Amino acid sequence: MKTTELRNGMNPRIKVLYDQLIDRAMGDRSEEWFTPEMFDDVVKEKKPDSRFALWSSIENCSVIVRRAVAIDRMLIAMTDPRNDIKTRTAEIQDGDLLLGNMPMGSNGLGKMFPRFLNDDELRAGSITNRNAASLFGHNTMNYEELLRDGLNKKIKTCSERLDELSPIVNEGKKRVKSCRAKYEKACAKYGHDTPEVQTSLYELRKEDGILIGNKRKFDFYWSVKLACQAVIDYAGRFADLAERKAASTRDEKRVAELMEMARIARKVPALPAESFHEAMQSICFFHIALHASMNFISLGRLDQVLNPFLEKESDKDKALEVFECFILKCARRLNLNNKYLVAQDHVDYATVLGTHPYYIDQKAGVNNFLQNIIVGGIKPDGTDATNSCTFLILQAIENVNLSTPGIYVRVHRNSPEALVRKVATSIYHTKNNPSVLNDEVMIPSLYNALMQDEEPTPEMCAKMQELANDYCVDGCWEPILNGKSDWTFGMMVGMLAVECALNQGASLQKDDALFRGAKVAPTTPVPQSFEDVMNYLNMHLQFFVDQSVMSLFLYYTIDENAAPSPLFSAYLEGCMEKGRDKASGGANHNIGGVVIGSVPDMVNQLAAIRRWVYEKRKYTIEEVCEAIRENFGTDNSSPLTPQKRALYEDIRIxxxxxxxxxxxxxxxxxxLTRKILDMFYDCVQRSAVFGKRLFQDPAPESEWRKIAALRALAGYTGLPLGWTFQIKMKVTAGIGTFEQYNWQGRGAAASANRLNGAPIAPNFSPAPGTTRSGVIGTFNSLSKLKLERFAAGVITDVCIHDEGVTEEVLTQLVREFVVNKGGMMTVAIGTRAKYEEIYEAAAQAATLSDEVAVALLSRYAHINVRIGGWQTPFITLPLDHMRNYIDRPTTVEHAS
Amino acid sequence: MKNNDVICWVLSPEFGMLIKRCRNRIGDANHLKNSNTTALSTMHTPLYTSDPRDSEDVRIFDIGVFSKCDGPGVRTVVYFQGCNADCDWCHSPHSRLHRSPLLYNVNACIGCGRCGSCENAVHSFTPTHRVDRSLCKRCGMCIERCPRSTHNVKGSALHLATTTMSVASLFEQIAPYTRLSGASGGVTLSGGEALLQRSAALELLSLCKQRGIHTAVETSGLLPTETYRAAAPWVDLWLFGMRVITGENHPRHDTHIDAVLSELSSVSARILPRIPLIPTFFDREDVIESLLRLLNRYNLEEVCLNPWNRDYDLFYKQSGIPLRMPPPTDDAIESCRKRFASLNLNLYENN
Structure with missing residues (x-):
């Protein structure tokens, strides 16, 4: 199929739905959120499963079973007409071709879900900041199996496994009961700490361990079954709604559409999909169920999954229309008016990201839903994967031009010319979509990561190569395996390590209560040379990377008790075979990434220090540190002598x-960039070895106690994760900030081109305002850095001034990026003047009446930009993010 | 050498040096009266047709990328320093000299006064920031001291626009952009008058042609025919900036341009005449008549109209070079456009 066969722009049906979406998004959506009284409370419920009633009540069921029940409760609440009055989740919009609606929720605004953790669990999780809201998302579905087999087959598999396990568990319970009786008897007869008691206790624990293992498996299959059935029931309820709607509709054409939609909803996702429409509806229901149950999972390589259905479809325009409806479904949660956000803040202290209280940039994440579509690239066998559906998806995204779902195109040297041109055309028309993933860099990086700790046999190499070839990214841009890996990551700000290297292990942010600054890393001497600076930087980087890598392992010791994912685990490769949720190490592959931010700022700062302190010797390192601490003398309230103020100003310039x-x-x-990247990469490799020794790999008998002591010192006293979860973590390094560049900058002292607390450079891109040699200058720099080792991703955000940009230029830009071996690229086309105009409008809107503000802002509703991790409507950005963007457009000019 | 060429020697107040300028305009004398330059003498001398300090290196004052106005497709434009045309309507007057004067962008200046420490007292504050370019040695110290300036970065508060580099280095810089422009685009040599730096220009053109890059040269047609003959093998398209020819006041234009066009036509080069929309200059009936005659003589059916540059006065302000003509009114520009639209020409306009 050629792209020219597809419709350009929205047809009337899609335009109406689009306009309704924008209208709704411009308004106050706070009433649409679910509230606790709309759900049945899972932990109080007293309805044991009749067939597998191993516990007397759901309250006593394991966390994963309670969570599966909660998924059902959520989906029931979503089709409850009483709730629908406010949540509009049971709505069928006129003209819509797909059923099901997302409930409100986003990365920045939080999620609402029935409570399923009990009081004790919530109290225990307070120390680790983990609870139900900690569901990480950040993974991707491979919908191939769902479309091929349907949920009924999954349920059948679960039932078979449950039937197998049920007698085993019951037998195990009897054994445990018997062992406990023996143990208690021995205690009574011989007293504690006697050999007889020890023997009976050993037997009891052995049997109990076996029982727990089987119970875990049982509960896993049970929860998968409950969750899958919940989605089928949800689809069935929507079929009812569609039929009822058809009964009250006069337009015969629409009646036919509604009846067809009802037919499809009675079929999928329970059964295999056969047509494109059925496939899309099946994905739609499952995607909604995942997101409604707090698991923000991405959509994966949809062109690969959907193309067989598209090939069978005679009406390609209909397929395009259905896909556009799907995009609108995914975007349903958009909020385009900043005035109404506070009332929608549902973020919990324990929402995502490690064991720290919530600390990400909420306002930047208002319209992030961690839902990306990946197209193009190569197949597992290494042949080009571009197909008709690749173009259909790109066309649909281009036609609707919304900030979500995100779209990434995998491009390689031999990608078809038509694909590269289509990518350029879409970027040209949407000004921001799609983003580009360079297979030439990402595949080798992932392959090398997967080969960590593996024997390089031909079979293993071939297997890992296939997995790497099939990579995709999650809801931001972290590379993962297509439905085959569990992913987690840690972030760190490199500038803090630079400050520590300059300031003896302390932050350079001024604090009058402290002498040198907050001590955040081990003390190092005052650097006497630039070589010293780099050596100390290496030490501090290692310190922070160690922290980050160890925290990756710690997740797995907690999450299964707070945030299991039975619905997602049902389709994550390995979980069903092992009978384990992904939070219990069920996935076949576990990847943990350490992502460093502010590398461009590190380079700018260190290059300046090398030149002016150690080469030209114009300033001493003490003077520079003092200037940084004093924010280059820009704070007029600070009691500085005029001489000092002048000196700090000189340093700043x-x-x-x-x-x-x-x-x-x-x-x-x-x-210098290359040196810093080498250093960081090596630190991650060393930390990986250390982390695996502590947390994962069973230690030799001679080292057992020593390793266990170290593990306890690191905060975990359990058995090695390699034993308990069979985890074989591949630790990877990445570079970027996601949307956190403003937020992370707050903790960084002043440095070259930024004042204290100002944003750091976004992702792996030049700091705004420092681009002097155009996009090509940046690409040339990237080509020198050997980026094909950063398997946790390395992404460069390009913002081009729109003057002179053509589709042909963008086509070549994509090619240059691929050839120059950049890792990932996002492109925004805009002008400083336009961004300034919107900034002024947004600032003004805050003071205007609702109606006037909406009229003012809706003119800019279609302008989306990249903010590190995702695309977002520019008008919804907080003002500091807007300001950051204003300096970005580069005219792609050369220095004269 | 043309006996009728009119050259004036003028004193550049910025540099305290004599420079040669060709008087190729209608009513030069009137315009000179309004300028700050001092005419020292007027004599019939050969046209300033090559850079006396031409060397292996090339002097440029800018590189433009993704241009859609300087030839077919998307162009990478190299702006050569130095020009002999001295047009009143020139919008890059800083390109005329051997090196650009110091550019001062008042919009970027924060008035910190740090440049006032210049050893040559170029910058003074009485109380507003004044730049005496006649004292400037182009040492760049003021740029280094300025918080709003970076060497070689356009848009800085202070900027020395002229850069000297080897042709190979220049080509290395522009080559990636030519790839971005794709097969339908190419490289355009502009200026200034690019072929004044003849050897550098030819070297750059040959490098482009060796790599299959489409080349265009923008010229005023005021160089010796021999220069055009030498360049012709490397040029795919001549963007021929038409002069104000009347057949009466400036016989040099008529005869010389005629000779140049004859030379270029003989080598089958593609010529695209470009006429700037300058009211009172190019829309005079005698000028239009002369232009049409010339176009007909060489069967030049396609003509490009260059619209009036709205930022015409930008670099006058930044360089301290006095404006010679006030910006025309919108009505005058529109009237000029309509006059050309009424002609039976295959016209298109750069936008």
Whole structure:
């Protein structure tokens, strides 16, 4: 199929639905959120499963079973007409071709879900900041199996496994009961700490361990079965709704559509899909169920999954229309008016990201839903994967032009010319979509990561190559395996390590209560040379990377008790075979990434220090540290002598304007970037070895106690995860900030081109305002950095001034990026003037009446930009993010 | 050498040096009266047709990328420093000299006064920021001291636009952009008058052609025919900036341009005449008549109209070079456009 066969722009049906979406998104959506009284409370419920009533009540069931019941409760609540009055989750919009609606929720606004953890669990989780809201998402579905087999087959498999396990568990319970009786008898007869008691206790624990293992499996299959059935029931209720709606509709054409939609909903996702429409409806129901149950899972390689259905479809325009309806479904939760966000703040202290209280940039994540579509690339066998559906999806995204779902195109040297051109055309028309993943960099990086700790046999190499070839990204941009890996990651801000290297292990942010600054890392001496600076930087990087890597392992010791994912685990490769949820190490592959932010700022800062302190010797390191601490003398309230203020100003100017800059094809800056990346990569490798020794790999008998002591020191006293969960973690390194560049900058002292607390550079892109040699200068810099080792991703955000940009230029831009071995690229096309205009409008809107503000802002509703992790409507950005963007558009000019 | 060429020697107040300028305009004398330059003498001398300091290196004052106005497709435009045309309507007057004067962008200036420490007292504050370019040695120290300036970065508060580099280095810089422009685009040599730096221009053109890159050269047609003959093998398209020819006041234009066009036509080069929309200059009936005659003589059916540059005065302000003509009114520009639209020409307009 050629792209020219597909419709350009929205047809009337889609335009009406689009306009309704935008209208709704511009308004106050706070009433649409679910509230606790709309759900049945799972932990109080007294309805044991009749067939597998191993416990007397659901309250006494395991967390994963309670969670599965909660999924059902959520989906029931979503079709309850009483709730629908406010939540509109049971709505069938006129003209819509798909059934099901997302409940309100987002990365930045939080999620609502029936409570399923009991009081004790919530209290225990307070120390680790983990609870039900900690569901990580950040993974991707491979919908191939769902479309091929349907949920009924999954349920059947679960029932078979449950039937097998049921007598085993019952037998195990009897054994445990018997052992306990023996143990208690021995205690009574011989007293504690006697050999007889020890023997009976050993027997009891052995049997209990076996029982727990089987119970876990049992509960896993039970929960998968309950969750899958909940989705089928949800689809059935929507079939009822569609039929009822048809009965009250006069338009015969629409009646036919509704009856067809009802027919499809009675069929999928329970049964295999046969047509494109059925496939889309099946994915739609399952995707909604995942997101409604707090699990923000991405959509994966949909062109690969859907193409067989598209090939059978005679009416391609209908297929396009259905896909556009799907995009609108995914985007249903958009909020385009900042005035109404506070009332929608449902973020919990324990929402995602490690064991720290919530600390991500909420406002930047208002319209992030962690739902990406990945198209193009190569197949597992290495042949090009571009197909007709690749173009259909790109066309649909282009036609509707919404910020979500995100779209990534995998491109390689031999990608078809038509694909590269289509990518360029879409970017040209949407000004921001799709983003580009460079197979030439990402596949080798993932392959090398997967080969960690593996014997390089031909079979193993071939297997890992297939997995790497089939990679995709999750809801932001972290590379993962297509429905085959569980992913977690930690973030760190590299600038903090630079501050520590300069300031003896302390932050350089001024704090009057402290002498040098907050001590955040081990003490190192005052650097006497630039070599010293780099050596100390290495030590501090290692310290922070160690922290990050160890925290990756710690997740697995907690999450199964707070946030299991039975619905997702049903289709994550390995979980069904092992009978384990992904939170219990069920996935066949576990990848943990350490992502470093602010590398461009590190380069700019260190290049300036090298030049002005250690080469030209214009300033001492003490003077520079003092200038940083004093925010380059910009705070007029600070009691500084005029001489000092002048000195700090000199330092700032030399650092800002007279020093080499990251991403400008400057050999000095580029070689420094390479050194920093080498250093970081090596730190991650060393931490990986250390982390696996502590947490994962069973230690040799001679080292057992020593390792166990270290593990306890690191905060975990359990058995190695390699034993308990069979985890074989592949630890990877990545570079970027996601949307956190403003937030992370708050903790970083002043540095070249930024003041204290100002944003750090977004992702792996030149700091705004420092691009001096155009996009090509940045690409040339990237080509020198050997990025094909950063399997946790490395992403560069390009913002091009729209003057002079053509589709042909963008086509070549994509090619240059691929050839220059950049990792991932997002492109926004805009102008400083336009961004300033919207900034002013947004600032003004805050003071206007609702009606006037909406009229003012809706003119810009279609302008989306990239903010590190995802695309977002520009008008919804907080003002500080907007300001950050204003300096970004580069005219792609060369230095004169 | 043309006996009728009119050259004036003028004193550049910025640099305290004599430079040669060709008087190729209608009513030069009137315009000179309004300028700050001082005419020292007027004599019939050969046209300033090559850079006396031409060397292996090339002097440029800008590189433009993704241009849609300088030839077919998307162009990478190299702006050569130095020009002999001295047009009143020139919008890059800083390109005329051997090196650009110091550009001062008042919009980027924060008035910190740090540049006032210049050893040559170029910058003074009385109380507003004044730049005496006649004292400037182009040492760049003021740029280094300025918090709003970075060497070689356009848009800085202070900027020395002229960069000297080897042709190979220049080509290395622009080559990726030519790839971005794709097969339908190419490289355009502009200026200034690119072929004044003849050897550098030819070297750059040959490098482009060796790599199959489409080349265009923008010229005023005021160089020796021999220069055009030498360049012709490397040029796919001549963007021929038409002069104000009347057949009366400036016989040099008529005869010389005629000779140049004859030379270029003889080598089958593609020529695209470009006429700037300058009211009172190009829309005079005698000028239009002369232009049409010339176009007909060489069967030049396609003509590109260059619209009036709205930022015409930008670099006058930044360089301290006095404006020679006030910006025309919108009505005058529109009237000029309509006059050309009424002609039986295959016209298109750069936008």
């Amino acid at each position: 030399d650092f800002d304007t007279n020093s080499p800059k990251f991403g400008n094809n400057d050999d000095e800056a580029d070689s």
